[in-house]
Each structure stands twice: as structure tokens, then as C-alpha cells.
Amino acid sequence: MNQPGDGEAIINLTDLCKAFDGQAVLNRVNLQLMRGETLVVLGRSGTGKSVLLRLLIGLQQPDSGSIQMMGQEITGLPEKGLYEIRKKVGFVFQNSALYDSLTVAENVEFPLKYHGEMTAAQRRERAIEILSQVGMDKAAAKMPTDISGGMKKRVGLARALALDPDLMLYDEPTAGLDPITSGEINELILQLQEERTMSSIVVTHEIHSAEKISDRVAMLNQGSIVFDGTFEELKKSDDAFVSLFVRNG
Ligand SMILES: Nc1ncnc2c1ncn2[C@@H]1O[C@H](COP(=O)(O)OP(=O)(O)OP(=O)(O)O)[C@@H](O)[C@H]1O
Numbered sequence: 001m002n003q004p005g006d007g008e009a010i011i012n013l014t015d016l017c018k019a020f021d022g023q024a025v026l027n028r029v030n031l032q033l034m035r036g037e038t039l040v041v042l043g044r045s046g047t048g049k050s051v052l053l054r055l056l057i058g059l060q061q062p063d064s065g066s067i068q069m070m071g072q073e074i075t076g077l078p079e080k081g082l083y084e085i086r087k088k089v090g091f092v093f094q095n096s097a098l099y100d101s102l103t104v105a106e107n108v109e110f111p112l113k114y115h116g117e118m119t120a121a122q123r124r125e126r127a128i129e130i131l132s133q134v135g136m137d138k139a140a141a142k143m144p145t146d147i148s149g150g151m152k153k154r155v156g157l158a159r160a161l162a163l164d165p166d167l168m169l170y171d172e173p174t175a176g177l178d179p180i181t182s183g184e185i186n187e188l189i190l191q192l193q194e195e196r197t198m199s200s201i202v203v204t205h206e207i208h209s210a211e212k213i214s215d216r217v218a219m220l221n222q223g224s225i226v227f228d229g230t231f232e233e234l235k236k237s238d239d240a241f242v243s244l245f246v247r248n249g
């Protein structure tokens, strides 16, 4: 496992609030991600984990509070500023969110086309290179509808890595996969951390993933962070909700 950060916060969330239709989803969330660290965010279904990740790249706006990404406040940032932030962030969507009308390789090339200045040949070369890192180069010409859920997750991961990001945000990278494929994805996440000294947030409800890949774990419940510490500390927590989650994990 890579060493936790060098003391610099790459993400700093202060009193973050977000409600939908008068229902608070995030209620004064305070959380930091240090450079080089892998933070796993655990929480039940519907607790706002995906909302939290979407706020980080400006896909949704908070009602109040501050979001500092790589030293820059992004709340209220115009689209151009968000574009610059998104360029540095790899986002692995919960349902892979591949473009069904594009091949696997074209999906990985998409961010390169949108953000980069490569020629078509350079983009293809880069896409194949990253696909081979996730064991998917043989499927480069396939359509997303013709590959399995686990393969889609790998392609989603490759697409997120295309621009060589400083920061990766993974939304449920192993949900819905069999235990072996799930273990392989976790291995891949660990391997990427080691090879690239990236900072990552991995959102999941799977406690085993947290054990395997986290430097630190935060648990979200009813809008707030109810635990923030190492996995070992999580296991020993006497908070009623945390221990219930751990016992049933
Ligand atoms: N655009 C939206 N409009 C209205 N409500 C929303 C919107 N996005 C999210 N919500 C609500 O916010 C709450 C949190 O949703 P979110 O998708 O973040 O949960 P989650 O923790 O990611 O759940 P899961 O583990 O099932 O993925 C849910 O009640 C959801 O219905």
C-alpha cells in the first residue's frame, strides 16, 4: 500500500450541505483527502455517496459550504473553471456510464478528444495502452452492449485514467460483481495507486473493499461523517451505527 499523503490536502470539504426537495442529504459534511491517500467512503444505499462525488467535480452544486479541490474553491465556479478541474480528475461512474454508440476504444479516447490535443492516431495508441493495463485491450473494437458488467467497470476505469489524473474518484467500482471479479478490480485499484502515486476516493458499501484498499475510511450516515479513521479503528469503533455496519459487512 502506498504511503498516506505528505500533509497537503488535495480535497477539503467544509460544512457541505445539500438537500433535495427540502430533504437534507448531506448535512455539514467535513472531510479531507490528503495527497497520495486512498480514502474509502462507506455508507448505506441512499446516504448521498454519489451526490458527494458529483459535487466534487461540479456536476451538482451544494446549497452551502466549501469545496476546495487542489487548492481551488470550486463552488460557484463557471463551467470553464470546472473544465480545468475535471481534466485533472478521473471519475469512475457507478454504472460505468459508457457511451453505447461508441466502441470500447472510442470510449477511452473520448476524454482525450474532449480535453486533449492528441492526433487521432495518438489517441488510439494511448487508449490501447490503458486498455491493456486493465486487461481489456482485446475488447477494444467491441461495443459496450457486448461486454459483461465486470468488463464495463474495467473500461470505465480505463476511460477515467486516460488523462493521467492526479485524483481518481470511484463510485462503487465493485458493486454488482462476483467476489472474484470484485477482488480483481480491487487489485487493479491498489496497483494503480502504487504505480502512479494518485490520490483517490473510493465510494462503496462493501466493507471488504475498504479493508483491502483503504489508507483511511470515512463513514457517512444520515448526512454526516460519523467515522473518520483507519480500517483497524473502524473495526474497534463503539459507535452503534458503525459497529452494525461492520458486523453486517
Ligand atoms: N438529482 C436529484 N434529484 C433529487 N434527488 C436526488 C438527486 N440526486 C440524488 N438524489 C437523492 O439523494 C439521495 C442520495 O442519493 P445518492 O445517489 O447519492 O445515494 P448513494 O449513497 O450513492 O446510494 P447507492 O449506494 O444506492 O448508490 C437519495 O435519496 C436520492 O434520491
Ligand SMILES: [Mg+2]
Pocket (backbone or CB within 6 Å): 049, 050, 051, 094, 171, 172
Ligand atoms: Mg451511489
